[in-house]
Amino acid sequence: MDKFHLQILGSGSALPTKFCNQPSQVLSLREKSFMIDCGEGTQRQMRISNVRISRLNNVFVSHLHGDHCFGLIGLISTLGMFNRTVDLYIHAHSDAENILAPLIARFCEDLPYRVVFVPINPLKHELIYEDRSLEVYSIPLKHKMLTCGFLFSEKTKDRHIIREKVDFYKVPVREMQNIKKGLDFVTENGDVIPNACLTTAPTTPKRYAYCSDTVYTESIIPYIEGVDCLFHEATFLHADLTRAKATMHTTALQAATIAKKANVKRLIIGHYSARYEDLSPFLTEAQSVFDNTSLAMDGLAFEI
Amino acid sequence: MDKFHLQILGSGSALPTKFCNQPSQVLSLREKSFMIDCGEGTQRQMRISNVRISRLNNVFVSHLHGDHCFGLIGLISTLGMFNRTVDLYIHAHSDAENILAPLIARFCEDLPYRVVFVPINPLKHELIYEDRSLEVYSIPLKHKMLTCGFLFSEKTKDRHIIREKVDFYKVPVREMQNIKKGLDFVTENGDVIPNACLTTAPTTPKRYAYCSDTVYTESIIPYIEGVDCLFHEATFLHADLTRAKATMHTTALQAATIAKKANVKRLIIGHYSARYEDLSPFLTEAQSVFDNTSLAMDGLAFEI
Numbered sequence: 001m002d003k004f005h006l007q008i009l010g011s012g013s014a015l016p017t018k019f020c021n022q023p024s025q026v027l028s029l030r031e032k033s034f035m036i037d038c039g040e041g042t043q044r045q046m047r048i049s050n051v052r053i054s055r056l057n058n059v060f061v062s063h064l065h066g067d068h069c070f071g072l073i074g075l076i077s078t079l080g081m082f083n084r085t086v087d088l089y090i091h092a093h094s095d096a097e098n099i100l101a102p103l104i105a106r107f108c109e110d111l112p113y114r115v116v117f118v119p120i121n122p123l124k125h126e127l128i129y130e131d132r133s134l135e136v137y138s139i140p141l142k143h144k145m146l147t148c149g150f151l152f153s154e155k156t157k158d159r160h161i162i163r164e165k166v167d168f169y170k171v172p173v174r175e176m177q178n179i180k181k182g183l184d185f186v187t188e189n190g191d192v193i194p195n196a197c198l199t200t201a202p203t204t205p206k207r208y209a210y211c212s213d214t215v216y217t218e219s220i221i222p223y224i225e226g227v228d229c230l231f232h233e234a235t236f237l238h239a240d241l242t243r244a245k246a247t248m249h250t251t252a253l254q255a256a257t258i259a260k261k262a263n264v265k266r267l268i269i270g271h272y273s274a275r276y277e278d279l280s281p282f283l284t285e286a287q288s289v290f291d292n293t294s295l296a297m298d299g300l301a302f303e304i
Numbered sequence: 305m306d307k308f309h310l311q312i313l314g315s316g317s318a319l320p321t322k323f324c325n326q327p328s329q330v331l332s333l334r335e336k337s338f339m340i341d342c343g344e345g346t347q348r349q350m351r352i353s354n355v356r357i358s359r360l361n362n363v364f365v366s367h368l369h370g371d372h373c374f375g376l377i378g379l380i381s382t383l384g385m386f387n388r389t390v391d392l393y394i395h396a397h398s399d400a401e402n403i404l405a406p407l408i409a410r411f412c413e414d415l416p417y418r419v420v421f422v423p424i425n426p427l428k429h430e431l432i433y434e435d436r437s438l439e440v441y442s443i444p445l446k447h448k449m450l451t452c453g454f455l456f457s458e459k460t461k462d463r464h465i466i467r468e469k470v471d472f473y474k475v476p477v478r479e480m481q482n483i484k485k486g487l488d489f490v491t492e493n494g495d496v497i498p499n500a501c502l503t504t505a506p507t508t509p510k511r512y513a514y515c516s517d518t519v520y521t522e523s524i525i526p527y528i529e530g531v532d533c534l535f536h537e538a539t540f541l542h543a544d545l546t547r548a549k550a551t552m553h554t555t556a557l558q559a560a561t562i563a564k565k566a567n568v569k570r571l572i573i574g575h576y577s578a579r580y581e582d583l584s585p586f587l588t589e590a591q592s593v594f595d596n597t598s599l600a601m602d603g604l605a606f607e608i
Contacts, residue, residue, distance in 0.1 A: 016348040041345035
């Protein structure tokens with residue numbers, strides 16, 4: 001069964017601490033890796049966590065605060081040193097190109113690959129990326145600047161072939177793709193073999209949602225309803241709700257409330273403010289509302 | 305006795321590794337800290353090594369390759385979050401301002417302090433910074449782009465007062481500064497008390513030289529002759545001399561040769577290429593020529 005593999009590279013927020021670097025994650029599925037946000041020092045976090053840099057073709061940037069994008073120029077530069085030739089796609093607000101293009105021109109002479117900027121409209125929920133097995137949608141968030149989260153949604157998968165049955169009915173190889181898609185099989189004699197005799201139901205497609213940075217907003221619930229895993233920022237503890245509102249961030253309690261209301265299967269929280277040395281109260285607080293919560297930590301990986 | 309305290313923040317080169325971040329050091333003297341180079345992730349390395357960010361007023365940048373300056377925008381941004389009000393001086397090639405000013409304007413709205421760019425001419429050996437106790441000189445190096453090292457030279461210190469003697473001769477307080485500077489004391493009766501009776505020789509001023517990045521060049525020897533400590537890059541082992549020459553870097557053996565020829569007291573090498581997993585051969589190789597050599601490592605501190 002295919003799984004999303006989520007590698008946390010940075011679980012902190014604007015001020016990096018000893019244990020929490022600035023935000024970044026890598027979501028992997030079937031040999032492809034997708035980066036979400038890229039704070040300063042992300043390329044080194046990849047090294048430390050043994051994330052293979054060569055499989056990374058798409059970076060999704062939630063918003064253009066420095067802690068979510070200062071690592072991009074270093075990453076782009078380093079990919080060039082590895083003699084990469086494959087295009088790198090940066091999905092971000094259109095300002096990203098205005099900021100990065102001059103830096104690339106200045107620091108990355110003779111870059112052996114292309115950096116392609118794909119503008120996102122963070123105000124809209126829409127399909128922003130698609131390949132054979134995956135779709136990515138933007139999720140409008142509410143923060144101090146235009147910001148969006150991302151929903152990674154696996155496409156419906158093929159039905160599973162029952163090997164003995166297709167052998168028994170002598171299904172020719174050329175028919176197999178149709179059978180996997182759910183079509184019945186018609187024998188040379190004109191007999192119809194229902195698909196249900198030849199296959200079992202496909203694995204349920206997985207969905208992962210990333211929502212950071214944002215103030216508490218139930219407007220995201222329709223987009224993340226029932227996802228297998230939700231990463232939601234929890235910059236503050238609920239005792240600091242006033243500060244959370246003022247800076248347009250969320251508390252651990254609020255993140256868990258969103259998870260519960262959206263009926264998600266699992267919650268991961270992170271983006272902790274540097275003011276907290278002990279992070280265990282984040283878990284206690286969130287679990288008081290939504291039990292299946294985990295704390296993001298630099299270097300931790302989750303199988304979804 | 306005052307000492308230079310040298311904190312290594314990044315001992316690596318262009319590609320950060322698990323153990324070696326991109327180049328940065330902080331040299332401290334009498335409550336003042338001076339940063340030399342600022343690779344990506346430097347602000348986090350400061351956190352990890354407990355370097356006090358508030359004492360940092362001057363950053364010296366050897367050259368504008370990304371691994372020596374990508375950490376500047378994050379550092380500048382973070383200093384703003386600490387509500388700093390004191391000016392920060394960036395001593396670097398004049399291009400630094402062209403690169404950073406737009407980023408500061410974009411990412412650091414309402415920065416509560418000023419970033420002052422002080423242009424360096426890397427082709428010249430000249431005084432580029434001076435305060436009450438310290439002078440800093442540029443050292444022209446030979447690299448792929450305009451690059452200079454830095455010589456941190458403590459000013460000549462005051463002579464040490466012999467307390468019993470100045471009491472005995474009833475030297476008035478108003479005369480003490482002159483006595484410390486080496487002047488004789490003339491009593492009310494007109495008797496001349498030679499300075500040597502009242503003071504002992506001052507502590508010898510310390511000198512620290514930083515030379516990175518550069519190909520092997522003996523042209524730097526006159527500037528670093530006899531320094532208390534020399535940091536010299538050693539990107540490669542001597543077996544890779546061809547690669548060192550092609551990329552305009554130095555081998556460990558060559559760095560040690562410079563140290564020996566310049567008759568320095570101590571050598572620290574660093575800026576290792578990411579290709580080497582085991583760094584111990586760097587030490588063996590350098591010590592075969594210059595015994596008092598140490599390896600720079602992230603987090604290590606040296607008292608000079």
